Every structure is written in C-alpha cells, then in structure tokens.
Amino acid sequence: MRKVVFFILFVNLFLFASYEEGKKVFENKCSSCHQQFIEIKKIKENFFEKDNKLLNLKAPTANMLAYAIMDSPKKIGDPNDSEMREIEIEEYLKSYLIKPDKFNSICDEHILKYYDVKPSMKGELSDDEYVNLAIFFMQYSKHNKSKKTIKVNSNFxxxxxxxxxxxxxxLILVYATSKSCYYCKKMDREVFSDTKVQKSLNSNYILLEVDVDNKALPFNLRKYYKRVTPSFFVLNSNANLLKTYVGSWSKKDFLDILKENIK
Structure with a gap:
C-alpha cells in the first residue's frame, strides 16, 4: 500500500514538473552564485590554462552542473531508468543544498579549490521546486543545443x-554578429539550430562567423558593412561579393537566401 501511495505521489509531482519551471527556480534561487552558461572550451581554458583568472568563477555554471549530474564519471542514477534517476537527482540536490559538503560534490575534484564555500539553502526550496530543478538539469542538454553542429571556420x-x-x-558566407545582438541570438536559437539550415550550410558554404566588436571582417567587407547585426555577406569561391543581406531572418526566409545563391 505504501508503495502505491508513493508511486501516485511521484507521478503527480512528475506530471506538473517541467524544464521551464526548473529554469525559473534556477534563475530565482541559484543564479546569484551560478552563471547560466559558458562554453566548455572557455571553461577548460579558464581552469586548466588560466588558473581561474579568466572567468574568476566561484561556483560551477548551469551547464557544468548539468554535465556533472548527467554525464560525468560521478553522474547520478541510471541513464536507462529516467523515473528513478529523477528521484535520485532530486534527493541529491536536497541533501547537498541543505548541507553543502565539498567531499560530497560531483564536480571535478581538480577545480573544487576555486569555489567558495556554499551556504546552506535549508528551507529556501519547496519539494516541488526540487522536482523542477531536477528536471531542469535532466533536460538541460536537450534545451540548450548549440548551433556549433554547423561547421564554422574562425581562422581567417x-x-x-x-x-x-x-x-x-x-560559396563563402560571412556572418557579422556580436555578443550584444538580440536578433543574432534569436537567429542562433531558432534558425541555425534547424537541421535543414545546418545541412544546407555544411553542404554548400564555408561559414565565417565574425564578432564585429572584437574582429575585423575579412575580404575587405568593412566597406560594405552598414553597422547592423546580423548581416550576411555571400561571396563566390574567388571571394568576390555576390550579395549582402542585412537583418534577422526567419528559418524559411534564410533557407530561401541560402538556396538562391546556389547554382
């Protein structure tokens, strides 16, 4: 009977749990210490080459935590049993956040020395919030797929x-972007992540992504640049400019742009 009650309780909690709700918990309760996302390449450089002086992280980022929980050598639970794994992750989060202990950490032991001692969060999260936070980490990778599956040449x-x-x-496609560009991020998330866009780009273009705040545009494109991001420059294989497209585009329109330049 107790097992039945427990199962019903678990199902009810799980049905109302969601990644978006977990994201809100992370943003409201965890983001004061933990940053949301930093590229793994930059994280490795920070810890293993720059002695944490590049980022000065005092706590792991969300993507670092998601990796530690789901994929690291110290990962929690059985990947083949998602229901039981959610319970185990939830219980681990409760035990660690209520009573933080570096010896009970699942993060890389080589970088624990850089982190501050975490204060207890006892009483700050409800049972539902722990469930949603567990779902957030479990589904983090699925919801944060990077456009880096597109082959980008950054060596100019x-x-x-x-x-x-x-x-x-x-053809050569030069993508002028910047870290502060809202519409660039929107295209990255909604257009460049699409498999049809990726296939067209990888098959027909050499993509050069240029952060114009930090790097000059190649092939003397500066004279054509209107200081608007995103901007796209299509060049032939001799690096002669064919067309310029200024502004953000929908997936359909961007696919049409890619197609209209292919002979």
Whole structure:
C-alpha cells in the first residue's frame, strides 16, 4: 500500500514538473552564485590554462552542473531508468543544498579549490521546486543545443579559405554578429539550430562567423558593412561579393537566401 501511495505521489509531482519551471527556480534561487552558461572550451581554458583568472568563477555554471549530474564519471542514477534517476537527482540536490559538503560534490575534484564555500539553502526550496530543478538539469542538454553542429571556420587565413572554397566548390558566407545582438541570438536559437539550415550550410558554404566588436571582417567587407547585426555577406569561391543581406531572418526566409545563391 505504501508503495502505491508513493508511486501516485511521484507521478503527480512528475506530471506538473517541467524544464521551464526548473529554469525559473534556477534563475530565482541559484543564479546569484551560478552563471547560466559558458562554453566548455572557455571553461577548460579558464581552469586548466588560466588558473581561474579568466572567468574568476566561484561556483560551477548551469551547464557544468548539468554535465556533472548527467554525464560525468560521478553522474547520478541510471541513464536507462529516467523515473528513478529523477528521484535520485532530486534527493541529491536536497541533501547537498541543505548541507553543502565539498567531499560530497560531483564536480571535478581538480577545480573544487576555486569555489567558495556554499551556504546552506535549508528551507529556501519547496519539494516541488526540487522536482523542477531536477528536471531542469535532466533536460538541460536537450534545451540548450548549440548551433556549433554547423561547421564554422574562425581562422581567417583568406588565401586558405579561398583555396578550400575552390577545392570543395563552395560559396563563402560571412556572418557579422556580436555578443550584444538580440536578433543574432534569436537567429542562433531558432534558425541555425534547424537541421535543414545546418545541412544546407555544411553542404554548400564555408561559414565565417565574425564578432564585429572584437574582429575585423575579412575580404575587405568593412566597406560594405552598414553597422547592423546580423548581416550576411555571400561571396563566390574567388571571394568576390555576390550579395549582402542585412537583418534577422526567419528559418524559411534564410533557407530561401541560402538556396538562391546556389547554382
């Protein structure tokens, strides 16, 4: 009988749990210490090359925590039993947040020395919030897929890029963006993540993504740049400018742009 009651309680909690609700819990209760996302490449550089002086992190980021919980050598629960795993993750979060202990941490032991001692969060989260937080970490990877599945060339050796474009019969697409550009982030999330867009780009273009706040546009494109991000410049395999597209585009319109330049 107790098992039946427990199962019903679990199902009810699980049905009302969601990634978005867990994200709100993280933002409201955890983000004062934990940043939301930093690229793994930059995190590795920070800890293993810069002795944490690049980012000065005092706590792991959300993506670091999600990796530690779901995929690291110290991962929690059985990946083949999602229901029981959710319970185990929830219980771990409760035990650790109520009584933080570095010896009970699942984070990389080599970087624990950089983190501050975490204060107890006893009484700050409800049972529902723990459930939602567990779901947030479990589904984090699915909801934060990066457009990096698109092949991006960031080394602007112009002669080498032209040679590669000619050898592979590809066009060159220069994407002018910036970290502060809202519409760039919107396109990254809604357009570049699409499999059809990725397939068209990888098959027909060499994509050069340029943060114009930190790097000059290649191929003398500066004279055509109207200081609007995002902007897209399509060049042929000889690096001659064919067309310029200024502004943000929907998935359908951007696919049409890619297609209209392919012979």
């Amino acid at each position: 050796d112009e002669d080498e890029i032209v040679l590669k474009a000619q050898q592979n019969n590809k």
